[in-house]
Amino acid sequence: MEPLEERALDGNAIGGLMLEVFGTEMTAATGTCGSCGTVGYVAEFAVYRPGLGTVVRCRHCDNALMVFVQVRGVTCVDTRGLASLS
């Protein structure tokens, strides 16, 4: 496991956000990194909140797996960094 920066949270922290977007509990789901192919629990993803939104990164290659941004009360999510999520 790569050491994470101290400010990094993990996927547990976005359980509520994902519940809002996907309508179901997702922290125990597994995702595959679209860049390095690492498979991991959403709860183990690295989560950063730089201020404007939420960036979810692969713990192994740092690829951005998901990006959440709130615009006028609507949550937009970009999941292009994920090869799969189930």
Add this chain to the structure above:
Amino acid sequence: MAGTAVRGRLNAQGGQPLQPLTTAWQTATVESLADETPKVRTLTFELPHWPGHRAGQHLDVRLTADDGYQASREYSIATAPGEPVAITVERLDDGEVSPYLTEDVHPGDEIEIRGPVGGYFVWDPVDGGPLLLVAGGSGIVPLRAILRHRAREESPVPVRLLYSSRSWAEVIYRAELDQHVEGVTVIHTLTRQQPAGWQGYARRVDQRMLTEVAWSAAQAPLAYVCGPTSFVETVAAGLVALGYQEGRVKTERFGATGS
């Protein structure tokens, strides 16, 4: 995604929820407050529409300022399933939400809550053990919910809790953890300051401490680690080095604490 926001609004106004309540914000009334340490307070809520929770889950708290600005934070649920819902909050001096929750809130006040949240960092007696719980600071909160759940369900699963605090005065739930519970061993380490005559560990959790405290990997233990990010990284890597299976080391990080 627009539909999400609209349904959420309907939920708040109409009596009949259109989606599972866990995804909707609901109003909780603060029932009681209890100081755990000078900087840590437990808030117990009255939640008429709570769907029930699992040990280890958290909830989201949302505060709205007079000008409409909103801030939300995640807090672990401090109590076992079936007990009144409570959170234990540590005041972060530069925080947006925790100073309000630890200093300004009064019984009877209303707070917006969403939850329960999470299906990964949870434990039920059927998950078995032996259990190794490792907490740094307020990382004890979800682990306390697990301990209470184990006790209420009369689970015989043996538990070792390794709990790192800065000082004895900063140990959260100290009186509760001091009570002898069959099958539960609590090991403290005090990293900054120790009382006179302290015989226990007096340093940050390291590999040698984990080797001394943790169950042998041969016993196929199940570990839950919660604390600041750097703490969790150290402990999780240490347990994997001891032979723990990665999938049986469950982690929850709450970032830097500014300590």
